[in-house]
Amino acid sequence: MTNLSIMIVGVGGQGSLLASKMIGTVAMKKNFDVKVSEVHGMSQRGGSVVTYVRLGEKINSPLIEQNSADIIMAFEKLEALRWIKYLKEDGKLIINDQRIDPMPVITGKEKYPEGIIEFLKSKYKDNVISIDALKVAKELGNLRVVNMVLIGILASKTSIEKEVWLEALREVLPAKLQSVNEKAFEIGYNFAVK
Amino acid sequence: MKKLMLGNEAVARGAYEAGVTVATAYPGTPSTEITENIAKYDEIYSEWSPNEKVALEVAIGASIAGARAICSMKHVGLNVAADPLFTVSYTGVNGGLVIVVADDPGMHSSQNEQDSRHYARAAKVPMLEPADSQECKDFVKEAYKISETFDTPVIIRLTTRIAHSRSLVEVSEKENYALKDYKKDFNKYVMMPAMARKRHVIVEKRIDDLKDFADKTNLNRIEWGSKEIGIITSGIAYQYSKEALGENASYLKLGMVYPLPVELIKKFASEVKTLYVIEELEPFIEDLAKKEGIKVIGKELFPLVGELSANLIREKILGINENSTNEINMPIPTRPPVLCPGCPHRGVFYVLKKLKLTVTGDIGCYTLGALPPLESMDTCVCMGASIGMAHGFEKARAREFGKKTVAVIGDSTFIHSGITGLIDIVYNKGNSTVIILDNSITGMTGHQHNPCSGFTIKNEPTKQVDLEKLAYAIGIERVKIVDTYNLKELESVIREEIAAEEPSLIIAQRPCALLKNVKFKGPLRINREKCKLCKICMRIACPAIVDNGSYIEVNEALCVGCDLCTKVCNFNAFERVGDNND
Known part of the structure; x- marks a missing residue:
C-alpha cells in the first residue's frame, strides 16, 4: 500500500481522539508504520482542531501538507471548508452535515457561509460524501456514536478489510459500547456504497 | 512488543x-502528559508540584539522595526553574537527573515562542532532542547514562x-537501578562562593569532555543520500526535511543539540556541495556552526x-x-x-465588562475572557503576573485608577506564583482587589489536581490549601467568597471591594463545567414569543446562543443548561427543553 494520509477536522470538544486511536490500531494490525498528530491545550476549547493520521511502509513527518490528504473527515461543515486546501485532487471528503457557529458568527461580525456542502460537491463532485450523522446517532439512541458513523464511511473508502476495522473497534471500546458502535459503523460503511 | x-x-x-523513582512537574502544554503517564507506574513516586522551580528542586534533592529523577515542564516553565538549573549544573548529580522541556513553536497553547536550546548553552548543560516517540524513550535512557557518566543534569528538549x-x-x-549511596559532600553540594569557584572550573572541563562525546556518540548520525545537498537538522525539522527531500539530500541528524559535534559537522560539510541548517525558531545550530567557520545556509x-x-523546505531548497x-x-x-x-x-x-474595569489577567482557560465579545482582560504576561501588575497599575496611576482595576487569576496559577504578588500588595500598602477564579482544578491543561483541589496526582485525598485562611495569614482582612453563577452577588461584592481602601481578595468559586461530577439540568431553548430581541444574553458570550439576525436561537447540541443566560434575561425567554408539551 502507498502511504495513506487522513485528516480529521472539527471543533474542539467534538472528540476526534477515538477516530485517530482506531485508525492507529488498524495500522498496527496491518503492520504499517503510523504517525498521529494531535491537538491538546487551548484550541481544544471550542477552537478549530485538526488531527493528522498517516500510515504506510515508512512515515517521516506526522503532519499532512496542502494538496496531499487522501481523505478528510470533517465533523463540522465550516471546518471542511477551512481545511479543503489540504485535500489531494482526487481525495475523498467526508462531511458531517452539522453546523457549529464560531464566536465571530455568533456576535454577528462574520457570516456563516451558506451552501457549503453544495459548493464542495460542485467542485469535488463524487469525492464528497455528506451525512447527517447526528440524526443517525439520535436514531440509534446514543449521540456519541456520531464519530463511528463517519469512521464507517472512512473505512469503506480505504483498501483495508472491513473485519480489521471491526477488530480495532472492539479493541478500543469497552464491551458495553461495542454493539451500538458496531451498528453505527455498519450504517456508515454501507452509506457510501449506495 | x-x-x-x-x-x-x-x-x-x-x-x-531507566528505573526512575522520583518524577515531578507542573502541568503545561505541551508537556503535561509526560507526568500524567508516569503517575500510572506504581514504582515511581510522582507529584504535581506547585510550580516548576519547586518541581526541579525536588528532583535535584532526589538525585543527590541517590535516585534517578525526572522533572518535566513547558518552555516557559524552565524560566521559572532557571534559578536551580544554573546551579545544579555546578553541583552535578548523584543519581541521574533529567529535565524535560517542551517548546511550543507556532504557539499552539503558549504566550511566547522561546527556544529553550539557549538554556542548555547558558547553563552549560547537555541537551538531547528526539525526533519521534521511539527516540523519546531511547533518549531518556541515554540521558541517564550521560548524566551519571559526566556528573551533569541533562535536558531533553521536545517540541509540540x-x-x-x-x-x-x-x-x-x-x-533495575539501585539507589546510589548518599555521602555528605560539602564541596560538591554547598554552592557558596569558595566552593562554586572550584565547581565552575569542573563545569568548563565537563563541557569540553561532552564536546568529544558529541563527536563519537551515535545520538548524532549521518544518513547519506545525494551529496549535492547536505542538511544539518534535529527533532521534528529532521522529519520535515526527510519528507521534503528524501534521497535528494544527505542528512546529519543531531540527537544531541548541545554541545555540538564540531568535528562531525566539519567532516559532513567537506563532503556535500551545498550545506543547509534546517531548524525551527532560533539559528542555534547555525550560529555555532558559523562560529566554527563552517559555511552554512540557514x-x-x-x-x-x-x-x-x-512544503516550505521543498519550496526554499528545491524551488517547488x-x-x-x-x-x-x-x-x-x-x-x-x-x-x-x-x-x-x-x-x-460578564460582570467585569459591565463595570468597565481594567483587568490584569493571567494564564489559564480564563485568558479566553480577553477575546471578543467579553473583551474583559487588559493584560496577560506570565504565570502569576496579574497580581503584581495590578499593584503596578495602582502605583503608577494612583488610587483612583486602582479602584477601577482588578487582578484575575486561577486557583492553580495563584498557588504557582500568585501568592508572592499578593504578599507584596499587603506589605507595600497597596489596595488592589484580587479575584481568584477557583474552579477546583487545573483546567486548560486537562484537569490536573493542585494544592487547592484536595487530591494528589494519584487521586489520593490530601490536605487542601485554605485560600481564605492563607489570605488572612498574610495580612488581608477583606476576603469574600462568592458563587460565580450568582451574578447579582458577584457584582455587588466586586463593587464593594474595589471601593475599599485596603487590599481585598474575592474567591469566586464554582467547579469547571467539564468535571465529571458536575451535572447540569439539560439544554434550554428560547421562547420566541417572550424574547424581545434585546440581545442582552449575547453579552455573556456563550457559544450555544446564536444571533440569527431576526431571532436568537440556542444550539441545543452545545447547551448544557448552566442557566447563566436566564439570569441576564429580563423576559424569562429561556425555557428548558422538555419542560413544556414536546
Whole structure:
C-alpha cells in the first residue's frame, strides 16, 4: 500500500481522539508504520482542531501538507471548508452535515457561509460524501456514536478489510459500547456504497 | 512488543525503563502528559508540584539522595526553574537527573515562542532532542547514562509536534537501578562562593569532555543520500526535511543539540556541495556552526517565527511550490477558542465588562475572557503576573485608577506564583482587589489536581490549601467568597471591594463545567414569543446562543443548561427543553 494520509477536522470538544486511536490500531494490525498528530491545550476549547493520521511502509513527518490528504473527515461543515486546501485532487471528503457557529458568527461580525456542502460537491463532485450523522446517532439512541458513523464511511473508502476495522473497534471500546458502535459503523460503511 | 505512543507517553516509558523513582512537574502544554503517564507506574513516586522551580528542586534533592529523577515542564516553565538549573549544573548529580522541556513553536497553547536550546548553552548543560516517540524513550535512557557518566543534569528538549504525535515504540523491560549511596559532600553540594569557584572550573572541563562525546556518540548520525545537498537538522525539522527531500539530500541528524559535534559537522560539510541548517525558531545550530567557520545556509532562507513544514523546505531548497492554488471564493470565518458552555468563569467576565474595569489577567482557560465579545482582560504576561501588575497599575496611576482595576487569576496559577504578588500588595500598602477564579482544578491543561483541589496526582485525598485562611495569614482582612453563577452577588461584592481602601481578595468559586461530577439540568431553548430581541444574553458570550439576525436561537447540541443566560434575561425567554408539551 502507498502511504495513506487522513485528516480529521472539527471543533474542539467534538472528540476526534477515538477516530485517530482506531485508525492507529488498524495500522498496527496491518503492520504499517503510523504517525498521529494531535491537538491538546487551548484550541481544544471550542477552537478549530485538526488531527493528522498517516500510515504506510515508512512515515517521516506526522503532519499532512496542502494538496496531499487522501481523505478528510470533517465533523463540522465550516471546518471542511477551512481545511479543503489540504485535500489531494482526487481525495475523498467526508462531511458531517452539522453546523457549529464560531464566536465571530455568533456576535454577528462574520457570516456563516451558506451552501457549503453544495459548493464542495460542485467542485469535488463524487469525492464528497455528506451525512447527517447526528440524526443517525439520535436514531440509534446514543449521540456519541456520531464519530463511528463517519469512521464507517472512512473505512469503506480505504483498501483495508472491513473485519480489521471491526477488530480495532472492539479493541478500543469497552464491551458495553461495542454493539451500538458496531451498528453505527455498519450504517456508515454501507452509506457510501449506495 | 510495539505500541503506538504519544511522544510524552514514550518519555514516561523511558523514565520507567531507566528505573526512575522520583518524577515531578507542573502541568503545561505541551508537556503535561509526560507526568500524567508516569503517575500510572506504581514504582515511581510522582507529584504535581506547585510550580516548576519547586518541581526541579525536588528532583535535584532526589538525585543527590541517590535516585534517578525526572522533572518535566513547558518552555516557559524552565524560566521559572532557571534559578536551580544554573546551579545544579555546578553541583552535578548523584543519581541521574533529567529535565524535560517542551517548546511550543507556532504557539499552539503558549504566550511566547522561546527556544529553550539557549538554556542548555547558558547553563552549560547537555541537551538531547528526539525526533519521534521511539527516540523519546531511547533518549531518556541515554540521558541517564550521560548524566551519571559526566556528573551533569541533562535536558531533553521536545517540541509540540514531537510531544503530541503518536508513533510506534518498541517497549522493553524495566532496568533495575539501585539507589546510589548518599555521602555528605560539602564541596560538591554547598554552592557558596569558595566552593562554586572550584565547581565552575569542573563545569568548563565537563563541557569540553561532552564536546568529544558529541563527536563519537551515535545520538548524532549521518544518513547519506545525494551529496549535492547536505542538511544539518534535529527533532521534528529532521522529519520535515526527510519528507521534503528524501534521497535528494544527505542528512546529519543531531540527537544531541548541545554541545555540538564540531568535528562531525566539519567532516559532513567537506563532503556535500551545498550545506543547509534546517531548524525551527532560533539559528542555534547555525550560529555555532558559523562560529566554527563552517559555511552554512540557514535563516536567510527559513523563518525565525513559527513552525516549518515539508512544503516550505521543498519550496526554499528545491524551488517547488506544492501549496494549493485552489481558491475558495467563500469567506471563511475564523474559529477562535472560547470558554466552554457552562464555564464558571463566564459570569465573572460578564460582570467585569459591565463595570468597565481594567483587568490584569493571567494564564489559564480564563485568558479566553480577553477575546471578543467579553473583551474583559487588559493584560496577560506570565504565570502569576496579574497580581503584581495590578499593584503596578495602582502605583503608577494612583488610587483612583486602582479602584477601577482588578487582578484575575486561577486557583492553580495563584498557588504557582500568585501568592508572592499578593504578599507584596499587603506589605507595600497597596489596595488592589484580587479575584481568584477557583474552579477546583487545573483546567486548560486537562484537569490536573493542585494544592487547592484536595487530591494528589494519584487521586489520593490530601490536605487542601485554605485560600481564605492563607489570605488572612498574610495580612488581608477583606476576603469574600462568592458563587460565580450568582451574578447579582458577584457584582455587588466586586463593587464593594474595589471601593475599599485596603487590599481585598474575592474567591469566586464554582467547579469547571467539564468535571465529571458536575451535572447540569439539560439544554434550554428560547421562547420566541417572550424574547424581545434585546440581545442582552449575547453579552455573556456563550457559544450555544446564536444571533440569527431576526431571532436568537440556542444550539441545543452545545447547551448544557448552566442557566447563566436566564439570569441576564429580563423576559424569562429561556425555557428548558422538555419542560413544556414536546
